[in-house]
Amino acid sequence: MNEKFTYSLRIGICPDFYAEEKFYDLLKFCKSAQIDDVQFFLNMEEVNQGHLSLEKSKEWLHMIQKYKPQLEEGGISVSLNPWTTVLHADRGRTLSEGQNFTTMADYNGRKADAVACPLDQKFQDYIKAIYGLYAELHFAVIWIEDDFRLHNHPPLEWGGCFCELHKREFAKRIGKEVDMESFLAGILSQGDPHPYRKVWLDTARDTMCGFAALLGEAVHEISPHTRVGLMSSGPEVHCVEGRDWKGIFTGLSGDTMPLNRPHLPAYAEASPRQYALDFQKTTKLSAAMTKGQAQLWPELDNFPHTTFSKSHRFTRLEIESALAVGADGITMNLFDMMGNGINEEQKYEELLGKAKPYLNGVTKLHLKGSEERGVCVMYSSNSSYTIHTDGTRSLSAIQPWETFWAEYLSAFGIANRYCDDSSLTGEMIAVSGQYFRNLEPGEITRMFSDNVLLLEGEAVETLVDMGLGNLLGITSCEWYPANTGKHSYEQVVTEQRFQNLPHARISAQTMGETGDYLKIEYTNESHQTLSVLKAPDGSAAGAGVVCITDRAVILPYGHMRDRHNFLLNPVRQEILKSLILSMKEVRQPVIIENCPYVTVNHFSREEQQVLLLSNYATDDFENVKLDLPFPVQDVLEVSREDGTLVSLKFEKREGGIRLPVMLEHMTTRCIVLES
Secondary structure (H helix, E strand, C coil), X not given: CCCCCEXXXXXXXCCCCCHHHHHHHHHHHHHHHCCCEEEEEECCHXXXXXXXXXXXXXXXXXXXXXHHHHHHHCCCEEEEEECCCCCCCCCCCCCCCCCCCCEEECCCCCEEEEEECCCCHHHHHHHHHHHHHHHCCCCCEEEECCCCCCCCCCCCCCCCCCCHXXXXXXXXXXXXXXXXXXXXXXXXXXXXXXXXXXXXXXXXXXXHHHHHHHHHHHHHCCCCCCEEEEEECCHHHHHCCCCCHHHHHHHHHCCCCCEEEEECCCCCCCCHHHHHHHHHHHHHHHHHHCCCCCEECCEEECCCCCCCCCCHHHHHHHHHHHHHHCCCEEEEECCCCCCCCCCHXXXXXXXXXXXXXXXXXXXXXXXXXXXXXXXXXXXXXXXXXHCCCCCCXXXXXXXXXXXHHHHHHHHCCXXXXXXXXXXXXXXXXXXXXXXXXXXXXHHHHHHHHHCEEEEEXXXXXXXXXXXXXXXXXXXXXXXXXXXXXXXXXXXXXXXXXXXXXXXXXXXXXXXXXXXXEEEEEECCCCEEECEEEECCCCCEEEECCEEECCXXXXXXXXXXXXXXXHHCCHHHHHHHHHHHHHCCCCCCCCEECCCCCEEEEEEECCCEEEEEEEECCCCCEEEEEEECCCCCCEEEEECCCCCCEEECCCEEECCEEEEEEEECCCEEEEEEEEC
């Protein structure tokens, strides 16, 4: 276990461009910024020349070999970050003379000029030889970039590969040759998945697991102790190529500890509020899919690598956000990759030096994803096998969407965690998208009998389509598209006041966002309608939020993907909180009151509860109120100044505590509660 937070700096120094000067700038920066590991780029980004020959690769490696001992003597480990395996995109690059690799192709038959197919034997021989060359320098880590994928290789259409090698593999598994238009139509056909879907996903899965094993073996045959780390990108798009996370980490890691670099979802500075939602969708789900088998060092990038792209404050917020997935380090791409090396004028050493004590203090708590508690947001890494499509001619049609509740609950300050165990009991479970299609009817029935569920519209529609609407007393449902005039606002119909408003109204119109309303017809079973949807003239369109006694809460919206801010409303926040706190028969989550976009990560130990409070708002919040499902005798926090645990005053209140502290905007605070 690490006792300190690792700074791993990614840096580009070119052999033929002031290398000596750049190295001494690097050495100086590492000392002042408290860098623990340096990843040397090789053949990177703007100076990338496609698939380098072994001779050209040796020029880079000779340079690194010259400087490696001086870093190691200073206690800094040295790693290698080759910029490519198959290549991210052509970008005008072509195969060099003698590189007769089969390149990737899309379903329209277009072939890449340089992006190689990992099934090609000549490419496999080349990549094994070059990774063996890398291994001779016995780096701490050799990183595999996120071009380790079959999708997203411009100028090809999204989703691959459909080269001749893959076509032969498809035909072998099908038992006959099939033209690619028919094959694609089968993959994307509506209704129950066509057998071609499984052929496509299994082939992609096996391709990448085999490729991972080849890379891992190439390194470990020469340097058994060198770790092979993997950058991952959007977990939902990895589902579209049937990613087998365990198989890939097993292949890459050999006998070493797997190491994953999940993407932090902001290459350039974004709204911190939007970052909060994207973090749940991307980084948190990526971490969950590794199932605790990999050490996590998320990726901080700020392309095009200046403070015009990302401020210091946002950069530190991103670094601190990594703590929420139990990361004990971070990889940092702060400077450009053209060979300029360290730019002292950007003053990153000040930022990193000030942040390190706090990061070390939290790391000493050894937070683990397996300890996290809260509402269980269900996901499956196999959802692309089961999802029903809308007939769109794009492989993105089999991309699952199961992250809504993680984003929504987090923005409302309600602790939650991802989970793929459908046998849970006594929990509050949240389901979105078509997750239920991964389960058998009996499993779904048991889930409802043993837990309380939060459901959005697509989850409800899926249940009805599977013939299981009776579990919720639902007879039918129908989508009302947004902004058609059939519904424009939602109104509370109980006497309970939310935000102290009588019969509060909430907008149901969208502005450049996504989200439709699902009109649901219920039987007369025991349920409570808290709100109704109304048309502009006040006429009722259908039920809004419905609570089915001891069984479920339904939020009847769906078809939401990247933007659904119209649902983020303090009235809805209060409704959801009141319903959750009323469900006493299941485990309750920690909730922070009235702090929009302050997320709560709750890590539970036997006599200690750790809360990471992350303020993604641009407001500060004073006198924080926490609803807690456990008693508290003492409160400590990790000092943001020196990382030590210091005592914190608190006041007990009904259902929780009040902390007389300031939650400063775009920062985190780590609170330790002792019972």
